[in-house]
Amino acid sequence: MILTGHLSTSDKARSDYAYIPFDVPAGIVRLDIRYSISHPRDAADLRGEGNTIDIGIFDPRGHEFGTGRGFRGWSGSDRDRFFIAEDAATPGYLAGPIQPGEWHVIFGLYHLAEEGCDYQLEIEFTPGPSTLTAADPPTLPGFQPALNDTPGWVRGDLQCHTQHSDAKGSLDTLLATARTRGLDFLAVTDHNTVSHIHEFPAQAGQRPLLIPATEVTTYAGHMNVWGLRAWQEFRCSAADRVAMRAIIDLAHAQGGLCSVNHPKTDGPPWEYGDLPYDCVEAWQAPWPFRNEESLAFWDALLMAGRRVIAVGGSDYHQPLLPMQGRPHLLGQPTTWVYADALSVEGVLAGLRRGHACVSADIDGARLDLRVFDGANWREMGDTARPPTGEISVTCQVWAGAGGMLRLIADGAVIAEAPVDADDWRREWPRIASPVRYLRSELIRRNLLIGGWMMLALGNPVFIRRGRQVGPTLKVEPT
Ligand SMILES: [Zn+2]
Numbered sequence: 001m002i003l004t005g006h007l008s009t010s011d012k013a014r015s016d017y018a019y020i021p022f023d024v025p026a027g028i029v030r031l032d033i034r035y036s037i038s039h040p041r042d043a044a045d046l047r048g049e050g051n052t053i054d055i056g057i058f059d060p061r062g063h064e065f066g067t068g069r070g071f072r073g074w075s076g077s078d079r080d081r082f083f084i085a086e087d088a089a090t091p092g093y094l095a096g097p098i099q100p101g102e103w104h105v106i107f108g109l110y111h112l113a114e115e116g117c118d119y120q121l122e123i124e125f126t127p128g129p130s131t132l133t134a135a136d137p138p139t140l141p142g143f144q145p146a147l148n149d150t151p152g153w154v155r156g157d158l159q160c161h162t163q164h165s166d167a168k169g170s171l172d173t174l175l176a177t178a179r180t181r182g183l184d185f186l187a188v189t190d191h192n193t194v195s196h197i198h199e200f201p202a203q204a205g206q207r208p209l210l211i212p213a214t215e216v217t218t219y220a221g222h223m224n225v226w227g228l229r230a231w232q233e234f235r236c237s238a239a240d241r242v243a244m245r246a247i248i249d250l251a252h253a254q255g256g257l258c259s260v261n262h263p264k265t266d267g268p269p270w271e272y273g274d275l276p277y278d279c280v281e282a283w284q285a286p287w288p289f290r291n292e293e294s295l296a297f298w299d300a301l302l303m304a305g306r307r308v309i310a311v312g313g314s315d316y317h318q319p320l321l322p323m324q325g326r327p328h329l330l331g332q333p334t335t336w337v338y339a340d341a342l343s344v345e346g347v348l349a350g351l352r353r354g355h356a357c358v359s360a361d362i363d364g365a366r367l368d369l370r371v372f373d374g375a376n377w378r379e380m381g382d383t384a385r386p387p388t389g390e391i392s393v394t395c396q397v398w399a400g401a402g403g404m405l406r407l408i409a410d411g412a413v414i415a416e417a418p419v420d421a422d423d424w425r426r427e428w429p430r431i432a433s434p435v436r437y438l439r440s441e442l443i444r445r446n447l448l449i450g451g452w453m454m455l456a457l458g459n460p461v462f463i464r465r466g467r468q469v470g471p472t473l474k475v476e477p478t
Contacts, residue, residue, distance in 0.1 A: 001022065001122070002120060002121070003020060003022060003121040003123065004119065005118070007112065007117045007119060008112070009116060011109065012109040012112050016109050016236075016237040016238060017106055017107065017109065017237070019106055019107075020105040020107065021102050022102070022105070022121075022123055023101070024060075024102075026100040027100075028098040028125045028126065029085060029128040030084070030085040030098065030128075031083060031084045031103075031124070031125060032083045033081060033082055035053075035080060035105075035119060035121050036080065037051050037118065038117055039051050039113045040052070041113075043077070050111070051111060051117040052077050053077065053109060053110065054075075054109075055077070055082075055106070055107060055108070056071075056072075056073055056075065056108070057072045057082075057084070058070035058071055058072060058103065058106060059072050059098075059103050065233065066233055066246065068230075068232075068233055070103075072096075072137070073193055074165075074234075075093070075193075076108070076217070078092075078165065079092070085098075091163045092163075092193045092195050093193075094138075094194075094198070096132070096138065097134075097137065098125075105121060110219055140197050140198070140228060140229060141197065141200055141212075142229075143212065143344040144201075144203070144204045144205075145204055146343030147209050147342040148341060149340075150342070153337070154184035154337055154350075155331075155334045155335070155337075156186055156209075156335055156337070157186055157312075157314050157316065157330055158187045158189075158211075158213075159187065159261065159284065159315045160314060160318065161315075161317045162174050162190055164193055165191040165193060165196075166191060168317075168319050174188065174330075177318060178207075179206075179208070183207070183330070183331055183362070184207060185208050185209040186208040186211065187211035187224065187313075188211075189313075192217050194228065197228065209342055209343070209344065209347070211226050211344055211348070212229075213225060213226045213228060216247060218234065218236045218237075218238065219237075220236075220238035220272060221260065221261075221263075221268065221269065221270035221272050222261040222262065222268065222270075223248075223261060224279075224281070225256045226259070226351075227254075227257055227348045229254045229256075232247075232251060233247050241275065248275055249276075257279065257348055258277040258279070259279035260279070260280050260281065261284065261315075262284040262294060262315065263280065263298075264284075264290045264297070266290070267294070274301065274304070277308070279308060279311045280294070280298045280308050281312065282294045282297070282310040282311070282358070283358045283454065283457055284314075285314060285315055285328055285333075287360060287453050288449065299408075302436060302439075303411050303436060305436060307383075309354040312335045312358035313333075313335070314329065314330055314332050318330070329361075333358050333360050333361065333364075334361060334362050335356060335357075336357045337351055337356045338350050338356070353381045355379055355459070356380065356381065357456060360455050365397060365398065365399045365403060365442050366397075366398050366400075366456050367397045367398070367400065368380065368395070368396045368458065369393070369396075369458050369461060370393070370394050370395075371384045372391060372393075373385055373387075373433075374390070374391075382461055383461070384461050384462070384464070385463075386463070389432060389433050389465070390432065391430075391433045391463075393427065393431060394426070394427045394428075395426050396425045398422065398423060398424075400422065400424060400442050400455060400456065401419055401421055402419070402444065403418075403443060403444045403455045403456075404418055404443050405418075405419050405440060405441075405442050406440065407428070409434035410435055410436050414431075415431075434463050435463060437461065437462050437463055439457075439460035441454060442454070442455040442457075
């Protein structure tokens with residue numbers, strides 16, 4: 001079957017997604033789809049002219065926004081063909097029954113030339129006797145079992161990709177690299193699909209612990225969702241804040257944690273404004289990759305009173321062979337989390353609490369910050385409520401000799417101290433409390449390109465200052 005058509009700039013003005021229906025007859029066990037488009041844009045030149053059209057597919061169970069019942073895969077613009085069979089599929093797609101009825105190819109209208117885009121879809125059916133007993137493709141596997149139930153600091157990488165989206169290597173290759181690097185946990189965040197998660201059960205019981213995740217990838221921003229128990233909706237047109245809000249609500253309803261990725265020039269940036277996401281990837285890839293912009297994005301949220309947790313992610317797009325990943329590696333940066341257990345729930349709960357710090361590398365410097373608010377010691381991610389306007393601060397740094405520790409309060413540096421030992425601690429007793437937050441970071445002069453490099457970035461202790469109203473103390477709501 002060959003389907004042809006045209007996608008115009010007015011189609012894109014209505015929605016970033018177009019659906020092409022086609023009927024599948026009964027008795028089919030494999031579907032092969034190939035597509036071509038006019039005036040394709042050079043993949044290496046994202047500012048160039050021409051068409052970039054992403055592709056995915058939904059089966060007859062439906063393609064309505066939010067339910068995704070019929071979702072069978074997505075490959076962006078990384079493949080010009082894919083197949084789905086009962087027992088196998090192209091990475092990014094879900095094997096399972098080829099149900100008779102109306103399927104929909106989904107086109108993502110990433111970039112359209114002025115004159116629009118002509119497309120051709122070739123759809124091939126392979127008939128045969130079904131060998132399946134279940135009617136539906138398998139649902140997502142449950143979380144991997146805990147690797148231990150010991151509370152403590154664990155280190156991982158919260159963003160990376162496999163051949164299930166736009167990287168080259170398999171999950172096995174990625175995990176070989178992760179083991180060599182010594183990661184405790186790893187969130188595999190392939191774009192807009194969940195097919196990688198179906199490979200997780202074979203890895204159960206081994207390090208790293210795998211966090212089921214996806215990178216919700218739209219044409220106006222990317223967002224990781226960690227802790228998936230089901231397919232995650234991603235179809236949001238550029239600047240459609242209402243739809244993105246709904247996507248975040250859907251993620252939260254399944255217990256997921258949402259994190260805005262790489263909010264910086266060429267990140268690509270985040271264009272949906274402030275929404276109730278939980279985290280910000282304030283550090284993606286090595287620090288000089290414009291991460292000062294992401295840090296400023298996060299600081300601005302903190303200044304506005306938002307409780308948003310900073311995380312790091314390498315965004316490692318692995319090659320075919322382990323450890324071939326220059327210019328940067330898995331775990332650059334690494335996110336440290338204080339978890340009640342090395343389990344998916346434990347790591348996500350630690351992140352949610354903000355008991356987390358980002359380090360430039362697996363064995364790089366890391367830090368911890370505590371604030372005494374007159375009643376309790378508060379950890380990174382906690383909220384301090386100092387009734388007197390005074391706090392005491394302690395900061396601990398490991399493996400950070402040669403760096404400069406900075407305390408940042410409400411967006412301004414309030415103290416600096418050179419770190420001269422690899423097990424270093426400093427106290428600031430009874431200092432004036434900030435209004436919004438206090439955080440710490442460890443930096444070092446960058447002798448090569450000037451400026452400074454981040455070595456470690458800690459989460460804030462959030463401050464909610466009591467306000468004296470007459471004789472009683474009124475505490476601002478958080
Ligand atoms: Zn991204």
